Amino acid sequence: MLSVRHFVICVAAMALAAPAVGAESWLVPSPWYDEQWGTRAAEPDARVHVNAPLPLPAGAEDQRPARLVIFALPNGNTLEQTLGCQMSEGLDWHFDIQHIAAQTRLLRTVTPGERITLLAAEANGRSWPAWRAGHDGANERIAELVASWRSEFAGPDARVTLAAHSGGGSFLWGVLEGQDDIPAWVDRIAFLDANYSFDAAVHADKFLRWLRGDPARRLIVLAYDDREITFQGKKVVGPTGGTFRATQRMVDAFADEALLQRTDGEPFTHYEGLDGQLRFWVHNNPANKILHTALVGDMNGYLLALTTGTPEADRWGEFAGPRAYTSWIQLVPTPADPAAATGLPPIESLPPLALPPRPADAIGGAAFAQKIAGLPLQQREEAIYAELAAGNFPDFLRTFVAVNVPADADGGSPSAAIEVAPDVLAVGSDDDFLRIPMTPQTAQRLADRWGCTLPTRKLVDAIDAAATVRLPPRPLTEDRESVAAFVEANRRTEAQRGDAPLGALTTGAKKDIVLTPRIFERPRRLAIYGWRQLDSTPIQPLTIVHHDGYVDYSHGARLVRNAAIVDDKVYAVSDLLASPERAAVVSDEGPMQPPRYPPR
Known part of the structure; x- marks a missing residue:
């Protein structure tokens, strides 16, 4: 049975307290993900959906700290729309703007040290401002609700995050105005274009007293310049309204006391004070677009707000986009009745990764080779990252290929379905590209940015077994670490490829940068494996002999989508790799914790 005291709840707006019943009585395992959820009425004024991690086996106790994240629903959106799903013909556009469920799933993946649960609730009238206006003692009632949710679902030691989008900010103001001080167990407050x-x-x-009470507390504000935006030819914001002006009022209020520092950049102006406890991002919006919900969904604002100031801030992608969570977007809207949900289709039907388009003025592979030829390693790596992160890679790398990872012969682990890039990362276009070696840290950064991971030895073996184009290795013996060697190796590979189509699953041309627990045996290790003969025999056994600053012509970085279907459910490949119970699905070496290369 699931113990309520182990819950961490993310509440997306709730009008009245839910009946005090055990969550185990109405949560059921999700048919899609490694989670449990359910939907129920919560008094006449609210409808509640809870999404929580699955309970541990009987007798086991979750030792991770609990976090209650209260996310107040925006005006005009239903519960199902806020949770989000993949778009399809005839579906309302609101389903594709916030994706709070998908972002929470990714948040769990990058924050394994906390137990995070999503509880979403829809207020009557779909408006927190209207709810406050229509209830006597609304502020005090909201403060009581927050405390009762923490007590009922998270326990006496739980930390609480308060977050809101749009009119949900009214709920947060109710929390502040309903009591003399912000409770000490609240450690993060986030306004996602919601601080009107x-x-x-x-x-x-009240904010300053709370922030000074504990250096771990954070106040996060996301906004954009909405002063000149129009809809159907009319200005949306009045002469004193909008979140841009509200944020400027906050900047003025905190400038001296918090020693706010302003950094001008594109597309955001950033303010920071109290050693990072107070952080505002304001999108400059030179095109005067309506960015209200784009800040939350398309730009990963929810993830930014919930991870800023933590080690996890750099592990999910980047603020401003592209969407980092596409692997976690469910295919259909959340049904009111969990029993009505159907199983997953093949992995190819998952939403496509949000890879950036190639810029029209991007340089080709040959020109890029000339650009980086004389650079020292660190500058070269930054140039590689910048080109690839901006989308300067061939179109044939954008369509991933499904690969089956077979079950263990002894039945110790089930089979899995994954998606992988058809070749290693390359800079340029389909007509002019360079397969580009890089450090494992650069490969990890790019994988994180696009919702991917790197392969293990077991996954490399599965990829080779599925490959339709196998190229024999062509070793070089001179200047192996030079850009000239990168170019020559690429020329030889293309000559070998001949008429084989670009985009076909290709192996043999490079040794793979792989994930293995062995990189933690000694500091700053690089792990490589593969470079197979045509009979699939790897020339390069798994090795960590090189330090992580060693890069030669034979190394390649192949991306693996960080999602695997196992027993008809979607798991993060990184979660499987870190799990002592499930690592065998994707690794023949046991678990890897953390399942990633550390930064240099």
Whole structure:
């Protein structure tokens, strides 16, 4: 049975307290992911959906700290729309703007040290401002609800995050105005384009007292310049309204006390104070677009707000996009009745990765080789990352290929379905590209940015078994670490490929940068494996002999989508690799913790 005291709840707006019943009585295993969830009525004024990690086996106790994240639903959106799903013909566009469920799934993946649960609830009228206006003692009631949710679902030691989008900010103001001080167990407050009603006289001192009470506390604000935006030819924001002006009021209120520092950049102006406890991002919006929900979904704003100031901040992608969580977007809307949900289709039907388009003015592989030929390693790596992160890679690498990872012969682990890039990363176009060796840290950064991971030895073996184009290795013996060697190796590979189509699953041309627990045996290790003969025999056994700053012409970085279907459910490949119970699905070496290369 699931113990309620182990819950971490993310509440996406709830009008009245839910009946005090055990969550185990109405949560059921999700048919799609490694989670449990359910939907129920919560008094006449609310409808509640809970999405929680599955309970541990009987007798086991989860030792991870609990976190209660309260996310107040935006005006005009239903529960199902806020959770999100893949778009299909005839589906309302609101299903594809926030993706709070998908972002929470990714948040769990990059934050394995906490137990995170999503509880979403829909207020009557789909408006927190209207709810506050229509209830006597609304602020005090909201403060009571937050405390009761923490007690009921998370326990006495749980930390609480308060977050809101749009009109959900009214809920957060209710929390502040309903009590003398922000509770000590709240350690993060995030306004996602939601701070319209900031009043310095009412809120500023309360925020400052709370922030100074613990250096781990964070106040995060996302906004954009909405002063000139229009809809159907009319201005959307009045002369004193909008979140840009509200954020400027906050900047003015905190400038001296918090020693705010401003950094001008594109597309964001950034303010930071109190050693990072207070952080505002304001999109400059030179095109005067309506970016209200784009900040939350398309730009990964929810993930930014919940990880800023933590080690996990650099592990999910980047603020401003592309979407880092596409592997976690469910295919259909969440049904009110969990029993009505159907199983997953093949992995090829998962939403496509949000890879950036290639810029029209991007340089080709030959020109890029000339650009980096004389650079020292670190500058070269930054140039490689910048080109690839901007989308300067061939179109044939954008369509991933399904690969089956077979079950162990002894039945110790089930089979899995994964998707992998058809070849190693390359800079340029289909007509002019360079397969580009890089450090494992650069490969890891790119994988994180696009919702991917790197392969293990077991996955490399599965990829080779599925390959339709196998190229025999062509070793070089001179200047192996030079860009000239990169170019020559690529020329030889292309000559070998001949008429084989680009985009076919190709192996043999490079040794793979792989994930293995052995990289932690000694500091700063690089692990490589593969470079197979045509009979699939690898020339290069798994080795960590090189330090992580060694790069030669034979190394390649192949991306693996960080999603695997195992027993008809979607798991993060990285979660499987880190799990002592499930690592065998993707690794023949046991678990790897953490399942990634550390930064240099």
